[in-house]
Amino acid sequence: MSALLDAVGAGRVAAVPGLVKPLTAVERKAELAALKALRAELRDWGFRRWQERQEVGCALVVAGAGCLTGAAAAAAWISARDLRVSSSLPHRLLIDVLADRDPRWLGDVAHRLADRASTAALDYRLITELVRLAGCQVPTTDGYVHGWAAELPSHGELLPALRTDPDVRILVPRLFETAELSGPLAWQNDPDEAHHWPSVLAVLADEGVVERRVLVDATVARLLRGGRPGALTFFLRLLRRLTLTADEERDRTGDWIGMAADGPVAVAGHAQEVLGRLALSGALPVRSLADLSASMLFRPEKKLVRAQLVLLGKVLRADAGAAGELLPVVAEAFGHEDTDVQERALKLVARHHRALDADRRAEVAEAAALLSPVHRSRAGEIFGDVPSAGAAPYVEILPPVPERVALAPAPADLAELVEEVAAFIASPGEMPAFERALDGLVGHAYRDRGALVAALRPALAGCWWLEDEDRRDRDQWFTRNICDLEVVAAALLDRVSTRTLHASSNRGKAGRSCAHSPLVGVIDARLREAAYLVHAKPPPFLLAFPSWETGALDAGVLVERLREYRRLGATPGPADFAQALLRVDRGGDPAAVRAAAELGTPEADRLVAWLTADGAPVPALRPMAEPPRPAEVAGTVWPNLTGREPEKSEATEKTERAELSAVRREFPESFHWLGRPGPRRVQACYHWDALRGGHWTAVLPQDREALAALLLTESASSARDDERGGTWWLPLLAERGGPVGRCLHRGLAYGLGARHPQDRLSAVDALLVLAARGELSGPMLGEELAALVISSDMKINRLADAARTAAATGAYRTVASVLLPALPALLAPEPAAPSASAEPGGGSRSAATYPGLGEILSVAADCVERGGGSEEIPGLAELAGRRGTSQVITQASRLLIAIRQGNDHSEP
Structure with a gap:
C-alpha cells in the first residue's frame, strides 16, 4: 500500500495534497487505479461504518481530483454522490491540490461543476475559487446563482458586498430567471427593511450599479410568468419598492393586463391598481379596459371583481360616452354565481343605461335573463319585460355508482412476483398490491420455497436486514416494529429467528394507544402470522x-x-x-x-x-344510534370520546361480558377489541406514516359504520385542529358495504368543514357517491352540520365552500337536501338544549353571530333556484324581514323568494 492510499484509507484528508502534488503523471495514473478500487469497496460498507465512510470519502474526493487529468472526469469525481457522504466539500484542500493545473483546464472544471444542478450551489466556494484561478467568465447556472446568493452576507452587510462584487451586473439579473427563487431572497423580502433584498436592489438601481430598466423588466417578466406564491411575494414587494414612474407603468400596459387576467390574486390585485390609474388618467383605451373587464369580472376572487366594477363606475362617471363599450361587458356579470356581484352590476347598468343606443340596450336587456330571480324585478323596471332564460327541465347530475372491481390474483410467475415484492418493499403501495404480494409469497413458499428464496435474495439486496450481521438487532426490530412485507421476506431469507416469529405471531395484541390501533393490530397480526408460517409450514x-x-x-x-x-x-x-x-x-x-x-x-x-x-355481528360492529362527538385527542377515550364511562345497568354489563368471552374464544388476541364496544383511553397517535388508506378500510370492508367510528377522530381533527389529510377515508367508505348511519354522516360533516381544500374535496366526493347510491340522508347530515357550527367545531365559510363545490357538479337538489335541514337550527336565536358537542358555557346565539352564514344562505338559494322549491324554513322569513343590507339579510330574502316561487309553480 502506497503512502497516499494509506492516508486515504485512514481518512487523513489533510495529508492528501502533500502526497499528491509530488507525484508524476505515471504515478498518479497508478494511484488512480487503486483509488477507484477503494471507491468500489466503499459502496459496500454498511450503515454502521457511516463515520468511517464519511472520512474516507472526503479523502478520496481530494486524492482522485488530484490524480485525474481530464476535466470532465475530475468534475464527475468531485460531484459523485457515492463519495459525498457529507454535503460540503473540503474546497481549500481541493484548491491546494488543483492550483498548479492549466487555467483553461481549471475553468473547464469550474463550469462543469456549475452545470451540475444537484451540487452546484453546495460547491459555490470551490467553483468561485477555480474561476478566480482560471480568470474565466463566471458561470450563470441556476445552482451557481443560488450558491452566490446564499454566500452573500446579511444583517447590514449585503449592500456593501453587492456594491463591490465584480459580477453583480451579471448575476443579479439571473436571480430573476432561475427556475426557483433563491432561499435568501425568500427569507429577506421585507421592503421596509433597509438591509433586505428589495431595499438593497432598489438602492443599487438608484446608484446605477444595476441598470434600473433591466431590474424592472426582469421583475415584471417574472410576475407575468407566474410561480409559487412565496416567490411571487418577493418580486411583487420588489416591484412596489422600485416605485415605478407613470411612464414606466404606461410602457408595460400589456403586461399589467396579462397579470390582472391570469395572475395569482396578489399579483392581479397590484396589476388592477396600476391599470386603474392608467384608465382614470386616460392612458388606457376604453376598448382595452373592456377586454380586461371581460376577464376580470369572472375571476373567482370577489374582491377583484368588486374592485373592477368600482373602477368601471368611475370611468363611466368621467366619460359617459364609454357606456356603449363598457356596459355590455358589465352585463356579462349578470350571470356571475355571486348574487352580490349581480346586484352591483345591475346598479351600474341602471345608472348609465340611458347612454346606450337601441342595439346596445337590447343586448344588455337580453343578458338580464341571466340574473337571479331576486334581481329580476329590478331589471324589469329598467328594461321592461325581461326575457326568460329558457332553461331546460332540471336534471340532477350525480357521478355513476362505482362498480366493484375484481382483485387480480397473485402473480403465478416467480419473477413477476419477486419484482412486485421488491417494488412494494422499496415503496409501499395500496391494498391490492399488498394483498397480491402477501398471498404470492405464501403460495410460492408452499410450492417451492427454495426457488423463491433464491430469487428474493438478489432482488432485496439493498435491505438493511440483509447487511446487518447482528441477529439480535434484527430480532428486536421485527419484534417492536410493523415492517409490512419485510417481515415475511426476512423470514423466508432466514434473517429473523423462529423464536421471534413464534412469539410475535402469538402475541398479536392490538395496541390501545389510539383509535387506529385495532386496525393496525389486525394487519400486524396477519403479517407476523404469515412470516411464521412461511418459515415453519406454509x-x-x-x-x-x-x-x-x-x-x-x-x-x-x-x-x-x-x-x-x-x-x-x-x-x-x-x-x-x-x-x-x-x-x-x-x-x-x-x-x-x-x-x-x-x-x-x-x-x-x-x-x-x-x-x-x-x-x-359482534359488539364493535353494531351501528351506534348516537355516537359521541370527538373532543381533544390527548387524554380522551375511544370510541366514546366524552372523557367518562357511560353508566350501564347490571344486565348490560353481564351481556357485554358474555359477548367479550365469546369473542375471546372464537378470535385470536389481536381481534379481541371486537368484543369491546365501550370506551378506551387514547394517547398520541403515531400512525401518520403507517399502513393507511385501503389497508385500514380493507380490514372491515362490510362494516363501514364501525370503520367510521374508528376513524372519526381523523376527520374531526381536520375541522377542529386544522390538520391535513384526515378525510382520506371518506371516499373509500362511500364505496364499501354495510349500512350507513350516524358515524359516517358525522365524519362526512367534519370533512365538509375541513381546513384544507383537498380534504374538503374528499368529503365532497364521498357525499356525491353516497347520493348516487341512494345512501345519503340529507336531514341527518344537515343536523350534524348545524350541531358542528353551533358548537364551534366547524367554520361555516369552509362548509359553504364545500357545498358550493358539490353544487357546481350539478347536484343542486342533493346539496339543498343537506343545507336546508341545517338552517332552522342556525337561524334560531336560541337553540334548544345544547348538544353533547356544545362548548361549556356557550349560552344563546343569534343568526348574526355565525360569520359566513350569508354564504350558506347564498349556496342554498342557488340550489333552490336551480333545483326546485322546498318547504318554508322556520326563522327564514323573520331574518329576511329585518332592516339592513347585510349579506345575511340579502341572501335570506333571496332564499325565501326562491322557496316561495318554487312552491307557487309546478316542479320542472
Whole structure:
C-alpha cells in the first residue's frame, strides 16, 4: 500500500495534497487505479461504518481530483454522490491540490461543476475559487446563482458586498430567471427593511450599479410568468419598492393586463391598481379596459371583481360616452354565481343605461335573463319585460355508482412476483398490491420455497436486514416494529429467528394507544402470522385474500378455499381466518351457507354461524344510534370520546361480558377489541406514516359504520385542529358495504368543514357517491352540520365552500337536501338544549353571530333556484324581514323568494 492510499484509507484528508502534488503523471495514473478500487469497496460498507465512510470519502474526493487529468472526469469525481457522504466539500484542500493545473483546464472544471444542478450551489466556494484561478467568465447556472446568493452576507452587510462584487451586473439579473427563487431572497423580502433584498436592489438601481430598466423588466417578466406564491411575494414587494414612474407603468400596459387576467390574486390585485390609474388618467383605451373587464369580472376572487366594477363606475362617471363599450361587458356579470356581484352590476347598468343606443340596450336587456330571480324585478323596471332564460327541465347530475372491481390474483410467475415484492418493499403501495404480494409469497413458499428464496435474495439486496450481521438487532426490530412485507421476506431469507416469529405471531395484541390501533393490530397480526408460517409450514394460500379491490370477500369463494384446505389437510392461520370472516359478505348467500354446512370442518361451521342469524355481528360492529362527538385527542377515550364511562345497568354489563368471552374464544388476541364496544383511553397517535388508506378500510370492508367510528377522530381533527389529510377515508367508505348511519354522516360533516381544500374535496366526493347510491340522508347530515357550527367545531365559510363545490357538479337538489335541514337550527336565536358537542358555557346565539352564514344562505338559494322549491324554513322569513343590507339579510330574502316561487309553480 502506497503512502497516499494509506492516508486515504485512514481518512487523513489533510495529508492528501502533500502526497499528491509530488507525484508524476505515471504515478498518479497508478494511484488512480487503486483509488477507484477503494471507491468500489466503499459502496459496500454498511450503515454502521457511516463515520468511517464519511472520512474516507472526503479523502478520496481530494486524492482522485488530484490524480485525474481530464476535466470532465475530475468534475464527475468531485460531484459523485457515492463519495459525498457529507454535503460540503473540503474546497481549500481541493484548491491546494488543483492550483498548479492549466487555467483553461481549471475553468473547464469550474463550469462543469456549475452545470451540475444537484451540487452546484453546495460547491459555490470551490467553483468561485477555480474561476478566480482560471480568470474565466463566471458561470450563470441556476445552482451557481443560488450558491452566490446564499454566500452573500446579511444583517447590514449585503449592500456593501453587492456594491463591490465584480459580477453583480451579471448575476443579479439571473436571480430573476432561475427556475426557483433563491432561499435568501425568500427569507429577506421585507421592503421596509433597509438591509433586505428589495431595499438593497432598489438602492443599487438608484446608484446605477444595476441598470434600473433591466431590474424592472426582469421583475415584471417574472410576475407575468407566474410561480409559487412565496416567490411571487418577493418580486411583487420588489416591484412596489422600485416605485415605478407613470411612464414606466404606461410602457408595460400589456403586461399589467396579462397579470390582472391570469395572475395569482396578489399579483392581479397590484396589476388592477396600476391599470386603474392608467384608465382614470386616460392612458388606457376604453376598448382595452373592456377586454380586461371581460376577464376580470369572472375571476373567482370577489374582491377583484368588486374592485373592477368600482373602477368601471368611475370611468363611466368621467366619460359617459364609454357606456356603449363598457356596459355590455358589465352585463356579462349578470350571470356571475355571486348574487352580490349581480346586484352591483345591475346598479351600474341602471345608472348609465340611458347612454346606450337601441342595439346596445337590447343586448344588455337580453343578458338580464341571466340574473337571479331576486334581481329580476329590478331589471324589469329598467328594461321592461325581461326575457326568460329558457332553461331546460332540471336534471340532477350525480357521478355513476362505482362498480366493484375484481382483485387480480397473485402473480403465478416467480419473477413477476419477486419484482412486485421488491417494488412494494422499496415503496409501499395500496391494498391490492399488498394483498397480491402477501398471498404470492405464501403460495410460492408452499410450492417451492427454495426457488423463491433464491430469487428474493438478489432482488432485496439493498435491505438493511440483509447487511446487518447482528441477529439480535434484527430480532428486536421485527419484534417492536410493523415492517409490512419485510417481515415475511426476512423470514423466508432466514434473517429473523423462529423464536421471534413464534412469539410475535402469538402475541398479536392490538395496541390501545389510539383509535387506529385495532386496525393496525389486525394487519400486524396477519403479517407476523404469515412470516411464521412461511418459515415453519406454509399454507397453500391465504383464506382472507379479497375478491374485490374494496377488500370484500365473496362467501362462495371462501367456502371453496376451505374445501381445498380440507382436501390438502392444511390448517388455517387464526388471524388469516378471522380476517376472512370480517371481509366476507354477510348479505346471506343461501348457496354458500349450504355448501359451508356440508364441509363439516370447525372453520366451516363458524362461517355458517357468521353468515346466518346465529352469527349476529359482534359488539364493535353494531351501528351506534348516537355516537359521541370527538373532543381533544390527548387524554380522551375511544370510541366514546366524552372523557367518562357511560353508566350501564347490571344486565348490560353481564351481556357485554358474555359477548367479550365469546369473542375471546372464537378470535385470536389481536381481534379481541371486537368484543369491546365501550370506551378506551387514547394517547398520541403515531400512525401518520403507517399502513393507511385501503389497508385500514380493507380490514372491515362490510362494516363501514364501525370503520367510521374508528376513524372519526381523523376527520374531526381536520375541522377542529386544522390538520391535513384526515378525510382520506371518506371516499373509500362511500364505496364499501354495510349500512350507513350516524358515524359516517358525522365524519362526512367534519370533512365538509375541513381546513384544507383537498380534504374538503374528499368529503365532497364521498357525499356525491353516497347520493348516487341512494345512501345519503340529507336531514341527518344537515343536523350534524348545524350541531358542528353551533358548537364551534366547524367554520361555516369552509362548509359553504364545500357545498358550493358539490353544487357546481350539478347536484343542486342533493346539496339543498343537506343545507336546508341545517338552517332552522342556525337561524334560531336560541337553540334548544345544547348538544353533547356544545362548548361549556356557550349560552344563546343569534343568526348574526355565525360569520359566513350569508354564504350558506347564498349556496342554498342557488340550489333552490336551480333545483326546485322546498318547504318554508322556520326563522327564514323573520331574518329576511329585518332592516339592513347585510349579506345575511340579502341572501335570506333571496332564499325565501326562491322557496316561495318554487312552491307557487309546478316542479320542472
